[in-house]
Amino acid sequence: MTQKIVIGVDIGTTSTKAIAIDVKGRVLAHHAVDYPLLRPEPAAAEQDPQQIFEAVTTVIQSCAAQCRAKQADTQVLAVSFSAAMHSLIAIDGDDQPLTHSITWADNRAAPWAERIGAEWDGLAIYRRTGTPIHPMSPLAKLVWLRHEKPELFARTRRFVGIKEFVFHRLFGQWVVDHSIASATGLFNLERLDWDEGALVMAGIEADQLATPRPTTDSLRGLPASLAESLGLPADTPFVLGANDGVLSNLGVNAIQRGEVAVTIGTSGAMRCVVDRPLTDAEGRTFCYALTQDHWVVGGPVNNGGIILRWVRDEFAAAETETAKRLGIDPYEVLTRIAERVSPGAEGLLFHPFLAGERAPYWDARLRGSFFGLGMHHGKEHMIRAALEGVIFNLYSILPAVEAVAGTSRAIKATGGFARSPMWRQMMADVFNRDVIVPESFESSCLGAAVLALYALGHVESLDVVADMVGATHRHSPDPESAALYDQLKPVFLSLPHKLQDEYRTLAAFQQRVGSRALNSSQ
Structure with a gap:
């Protein structure tokens, strides 16, 4: 055959x-x-x-x-x-x-x-x-x-x-x-x-x-x-x-109303499917085509796995070198260090704007910062705060997405971070929603292949992807952790708006200093 x-x-x-x-x-x-x-x-x-x-x-x-x-x-x-x-x-x-x-x-x-x-x-x-x-x-x-x-x-x-x-x-x-x-x-x-x-x-x-x-x-x-x-x-x-982006939604079977796909690779994104073009009154979300009846609303972030790499290199270089010699994934070492600290990093927040930021701020001049740093905080708090900061940052897109596309009920999570049980649970707690990790291999590739089957008439509907994608992990919010994060989210979300002028001043200063340094090295 x-x-x-x-x-x-x-x-x-x-x-x-x-x-x-x-x-x-x-x-x-x-x-x-x-x-x-x-x-x-x-x-x-x-x-x-x-x-x-x-x-x-x-x-x-x-x-x-x-x-x-x-x-x-x-x-x-x-x-x-x-x-x-x-x-x-x-x-x-x-x-x-x-x-x-x-x-x-x-x-x-x-x-x-x-x-x-x-x-x-x-x-x-x-x-x-x-x-x-x-x-x-x-x-x-x-x-x-x-x-x-x-x-x-x-x-x-x-x-x-x-x-x-x-x-x-x-x-x-x-x-x-x-x-x-x-x-x-x-x-x-x-x-x-x-x-x-x-x-x-x-x-x-x-x-x-x-x-x-x-x-x-x-x-x-x-x-x-x-x-x-x-x-x-x-x-x-x-x-x-x-x-x-839109094919990743298809590839993880997040094409029904109320299903949100969250991806963290080098960068990250949150997306959900609607049945017609919809935009946000404040310009915070994108709207991209999938098919005539499937449009994807969402927001991308610059700062996803790239933050994890920065944390690894700047805060845990010695530990990761040891891990490599022992054949242990260096990123697993980071999560082990972060697990020493309770959710919320004892009041330390990290805004992961090391590469500016796209949604929901759309401002390339945003800059990263630790906020709330005290004498009781150590390296392990900073590592946990950085991991939480990436999730908080993705959460900041949710109100804008829901304002356009309606209330979400579940998160389909993909990307390298989905290998970490701690980070998956952290996402469930911050978003206060179930987090499902689909069993898909290269979701954008799979989405492209399924779209071809549909385009050429080999399947009648894109819904067939539901039979192709299973679930490897499912996490429900921990009520205690979710309640704690609910106290911190308003602080995290308010600071970027309050510090707009300061971000711009620092970005201009950094550009001037960086240009002088580049010219002097040439």
Whole structure:
């Protein structure tokens, strides 16, 4: 019997991953290729698009080969794509890149994002496009390029994201799915087309962008040489897919009303699904497309697992080196240290704004701090406060999300942090909701694969994902800890608003000092 598979590919910030599943959702193969994040100047965060294209072809070829090695009679029904949002590449008239892929983490457009928000009616653009005004967005990046790199801007024939670049290399067409488009700040959610007001602000025409198409559309007709190298028939459908955030919701089976997906990787996000485009009156949440009847409302944070890495390096370097020699996960050592301290870290709070912050503040100038530090606090309190700070910070998005999408009842939690029983319980206690850890393998890859099955008619509904995703852990709130955290949450939430002027003063000071230090070292 022929083994029928779908390959789901996720083009991420630090790696491209792929899985192959059968029509029942069982994972048959997986592969990942890492690549560096390039920082050629302060605040820059770029990737080499050709390097990413090669990673994409490698993971597809590997997954197909792994499946055929297990069963020679294997049919690849489709390849489907997830990708990180907000990337921007300038392309010349010969369809060659003039820049690297400028990622969501690039902060060079920060002054222009502030002007858009404060002076150019940015809230109205947000309400039409669903993308908060922030340096991450291609809209802000285009305004920055237009004003600060006019020669490059003038030479550019079109502006695309990384997934459009990959599809053009595969099929010679410039197309963008509605989901990636809805995260640009340039796409009108009601009309499902480029927004005229945003285009005027960016200084570009619609024909300088890719053609928007539904997430369920597909392309066929690979060049013969490329099809051969991938190990696929040339007519294999390549489904456009969606962005990584909305597909992660699908991949963890958080697509019903009241179900919230929380992810903590390097960064983090909270998302829930609604049935039509919805935006927040204050511009605190995003709204991105999944399908015509599925839209994802939520908010991302810059400061997730990156905080855990910082804590490990700055507070527990000796312990983690010992753990490595003993074959123990260094992050397990951190949680063991944090467990010495009771919930609430004896009144110590940590605001984890080491990389500025997106939702719900959308302010790149926020800075991290310990608050409430006393003589009775030691290293273990600071470690616990940092872990709690990441969860408090995610919690700060919940009121905005619920104001748009309604009350939540359960959290589906994924990401590296979900391996830690302590952190899972901490989330249940802070949110005062059940936390469920789905049994999914690379949720964005799985979401892409399920979307392909739906797009090509192999399943009737996206709800089929419920039969593919089990639960590995479930945590209910501890009443005593939840009550304690309820006392601390108002303090945590109020401080960023009270300290706005001080954050801005410090950020400007740090930028001046950092620029002088960079110039003196060159």
